[in-house]
Amino acid sequence: MVVFTDRVDAGRQLAEQLEFLRGRDAVVLGLPRGGVPVAAVVAEELDLPLDVIVVRKLGVPAQPELAMGAIGEGGVRVLNSEVLGLAQIAEDELFAVEAHERAELESRVIRFRRGRERQDLTGRIALVIDDGIATGSTARVACEVARGLGAARVVFAVPVGAADSIRDLPGADEVVCLSVPPQLIAVGYHYYDFTPTTDDEVSALLEAADRRRTRQRMPPAVSDPADATGADAEVSAARTAATAGEVDVEVEIPVGDVVLDGHLRVPPAAIGVVVFAHGSGSGRYSPRNRFVAEVLNQGGLGTLLLDLLAGEEEPDRAHVFDIGLLAHRLAAVTGWLGSRPETRSLPVGYFGASTGAGAALWAAAESGGRIAAVVSRGGRPDLAGRRLGQVQAPTLLIVGGSDTIVLELNRQAQAALGGPSRLVVVPGATHLFEEPGTLAEAAGLARDWFVDHLGAAGMVPGAARQKQAENRATGASE
Incomplete structure (x- = not known):
């Protein structure tokens, strides 16, 4: 049972x-x-x-x-x-x-x-x-x-x-x-x-919990640093140094008659922000997506992990496969990012997994060029159907070598895409990339794709390449 x-x-x-x-x-x-x-x-x-x-x-x-x-x-x-x-x-x-x-x-x-x-x-x-x-x-x-x-x-x-x-x-x-x-x-x-x-995934969850506790321990900042004296000045300086301009908050995003819960993290000097479209009813707590998000954050990318379904909708499995509904909500979330001061100037990318990849490509096709890049990990891009031909965003399709059925579906979908694309097969990986090292490899591929294309969209390709080189040299995501 x-x-x-x-x-x-x-x-x-x-x-x-x-x-x-x-x-x-x-x-x-x-x-x-x-x-x-x-x-x-x-x-x-x-x-x-x-x-x-x-x-x-x-x-x-x-x-x-x-x-x-x-x-x-x-x-x-x-x-x-x-x-x-x-x-x-x-x-x-x-x-x-x-x-x-x-x-x-x-x-x-x-x-x-x-x-x-x-x-x-x-x-x-x-x-x-x-x-x-x-x-x-x-x-x-x-x-x-x-x-x-x-x-x-x-x-x-x-x-x-x-x-x-x-x-x-x-x-x-x-x-x-x-x-x-x-x-x-x-x-x-x-x-x-x-x-x-x-x-x-264990490490990513522990790191996320540590960040949450660190934010909670920080006292409120003094409204005007010039007014701070003595101990207050020290507290204000410590808090400013600790946060260094980073945004790391739980958010609520109104979409029609529902409110979607999410977690937004934007590191200092971010070159773009990536919205996660989870698959098969997963959400912002997913340890796999949290791990990928951590790798992207280390690459200088902001991330928005969110639940595309409200709590009362989750028990109905039909919503999980309503690609049109999920794509509509991704579009609404993208508009919400454009209204936030910390993200309005940043290029946006979509990271889709499983059925979420179909929704990401559907939304990208109807975005009017707003989406700078898409990555699908173990995804079902075929679920975007005829809209694949309208996708102009550079698209990376990452598939496990042992996920043979989905691999063939991705090959067919790639042939239908209207914009530039690349298909990468991770040897030995199955659909969920649960084999040792395979998820880390997929995350690294996604990071590099977003750094290249979101960095270019933000007109700072040199900075993007420098950040990418630094990550490769230090092995930040390994």
Whole structure:
């Protein structure tokens, strides 16, 4: 029985049941990888800090699937004395296993946090979240590790879980589970979309959460810096230096009789802004699109992640495939960008995924030349139909080499496009680019396309090329 559309939907539903933690001194801890997208939504909805809790099982050498203990950050180690005794594990054997797992744990921490400090749990509430619990072994260890890191109280929350495992979490003071089926065959059966989460997506979600918390900690700026003295002057200067002209805000965009929610980020000296047209009912919380947006931001591009459907429209799956409706809303959003002081002078591009690519090309065809470039990632450009011939914006079609049916549809669509285009095949990638490194490759291709074409449209091609060269040299998106 399917309960959740995807991990984002699961996070929204879970946040409603965790409302009692709003305003408390709590830290949301996602279990990598799949638990982090769920945790990210909960953290944002409840206005709490987000982090990961990385744990590693210590398996018996002759039977690795049998846990004799576990380790976490900060030197935390939890041992199962009963298993150690029965398996007759010597001290040097335990040391060797722990050394190996500790190295792997530290490697994962580096990949996930990318230099960010771990959230201090001392005396705080640790809200541990996963996307589902089957056997419960990882959940039990995570709760114990959170306690070992100083948490005063541990709450374990999960969208779906096996009844026996939910009852067997001695390390948790409280357990919140939305769905407990009579028989849990597999967690993934309870999601329409249970696509694996990548390391890059985990990092992007953590970075976005850090930016949100940093903005909230900033005190209001003094209205006139000339009037600021003493401590006020220091605060004003610090805030100005920290923001450096960057726009990073949640927005509401009125379109007809609905209001669309979005997240607008415009880095300093941006050369353009890219509007994301999500596919298959996805929205601004999508970890994949957030990762791509982060890569574009690093390339000097603004991004607008938005929900093309209002909350009350999402349950009706027919809206997801109403390409005309989605294209109309993209056009309206583009007009809204033209009314904002921070974006009105910037060239606009569209990034479309899946069905969203069809909507992006449809809207570009009817934009009267307003759209400077389009990128489709694993998209369905064919859904734009006869309007493909009217698309004059330079269009990049990125398709996975293993996504054979969609690849053929893209080849046919490219032949029908009215303007310049390029088709790039990412070897080994399937439709959602979930294979290691493939999403990063697609994001890099999109960044370069937008930098070239939006930079040219903004009449600063030299600056665009310089920014692109800098990104390639530093490996900003890798």
